[in-house]
Amino acid sequence: MSSRTAARPFRFAGCIEVRQTLDVHALDERELMQRIAAVPAGSIFFHTFGYFLRHRAFTTAYGNDFARWAAVEIGDSALAERLAVVDPFAFSSVEELREHLVTILQDHLRGREVVRRVEFDRGFHFQQSHIVEVPLGVSAETLVEFRAGLATVDESAIYVHTVETRAGQRRTEAFGEWLRDSLALPELAEQFERADPYLTSLERVRGRLLSLVDTALAEARR
């Protein structure tokens, strides 16, 4: 298995975000709900899926920007908990994710006449991003080469080939798809797709993926 050569080499790509501010702001939870319902889908993507690219080990505790804002700026632990547990990968589209977020806020705000309002500089400032992909010049035709690339590429490549490709429509560039289609390793592909980037760092995801490959390589040698 480890010596199998892929018909199509895997080319690692990293990425960087160009962040765009939308001049749309929320100063309380009711406004947050209204704005979430109205902003472009790219902004919902930025504040949920994009969180994995921007945040590091010690800041991933909230899972998305909305939960972080509710906890840190508003001080509403209950709402923060409810928003933090939303796993963006559990939804088939960003619109479905948006609706779920609005529903949580609607339910949370039901019966609350007064909501805490913060000053402008502590408000939620909606953004979206444009991803610039960067070919890293690293490619793989075998599982051994794939492991070598996975271990050394910029961590943004983990985001591109797990989160971006999984959430978008470019599944052929996902790690899992390549392992399945080009190396005929459906079990390993499935394990890769189950590796959960939610509430952890990209480096930890990299570590988990490497150990999956190592296990597969060890089994092949037996």
Place this chain on the structure above:
Amino acid sequence: MSRLDDYRRVAPPGAVDFILKLAEQVKGRRLLHVTGGRLGGGATEALRATVPILSELGVDTRWEVTGGDNTYYATARSLQAALQGAERLLSDESLARWVDVNSLNAKKLNLEADATIVHDSQPVSLVSARSAGRWVWRCHFDCSSAQPAVWTFVRRFVDQFDAAVFALPGFEGRLGIPMYVIPPSIDPLSERNRDLTPREISETLMALGVARDKPLLVQIGRFARAHDPLGVVNAYRLVKKHHDVRLVLAGAADGEPERLEVLSHLLEAAHEDRDVVVLELPPEAHRQVNALQRAATIVLQKSVHAGFDLGPAEAMWKGKPVVGGYTGGLGQQIVTGVTGYTVHSVEGAAFRIRHLLNNPELIPRLGAAGREHVRRSFLLTRELADELALGVHLTR
């Protein structure tokens, strides 16, 4: 070996190689930066480092500066202050004169480029003379509370750009063009941030007259009410009841009446208490600032109104926990409980300082986390990558 290679030992693993790959996408393009001067900190300090690096990366990068007579500079300064929310008297005549001088600047300067980045307000009206290429206004300050009449005046020019860039979301004013976000950064290899030997630190502090026989609390910053140095003295006094510490306040008054008044109060406090040290430092005192931050036990940045002051990032890069106000970019830099604490009052600052002094094992732990946070998010390499990415995005 290029200048960029020097950053390999301080930047996150892979960051330099990533920049090299990213730069390939804009190789050969002509990039022009225009500022109101070449000296000082902030944007110009970053440009002094990045312009040579960009040229080495194959991006044909130039840097032009606008100039004029004393009236031009006075108007530009007032305009900048009004855009930052201060009340200023700006006559139609002085503004018209400022526009005229910038028209002359546009004729004198070579503005041919694929992408032109105009920094801050002094050169902003050059855009009226734009020809080919993409034009970007890079605003390094918070203009969300600009004086409305002045913003309306400046917006006539800003809306002629293809895009604007702000340091933080929320720092923008109303515009009809796309607005991007690139936070500022520190240069880890500059005199202000480079590693210093213990001997260099000792000699520098000795020259400043700062003894190191007790824990040092250090705040660097202008003696302006926005940085609340008097509040820092009051926080120190609350701490001093329990801990024998020394407070160092280092900065400049720049001859401004409000700051001179604050300075006189600080000097009075220093006269009453020998453990309050007030140092007036010139803007080029980078090594002194570096040494003070490195000698500090805890660094304070108790600003009550700040743009994107990079003092916390500088201190965290030196492995120091920071107790800072919650305003502007400070909340972005200080991860509370992880790299330091953000506070909302004098009492809050005193509480957090005492907490750290009573639990000294936290000091190196928060300091180490702060250094890693800065390595990932506030080094020059990150800003360089952001600028290249914006260049790729805008010239696609």
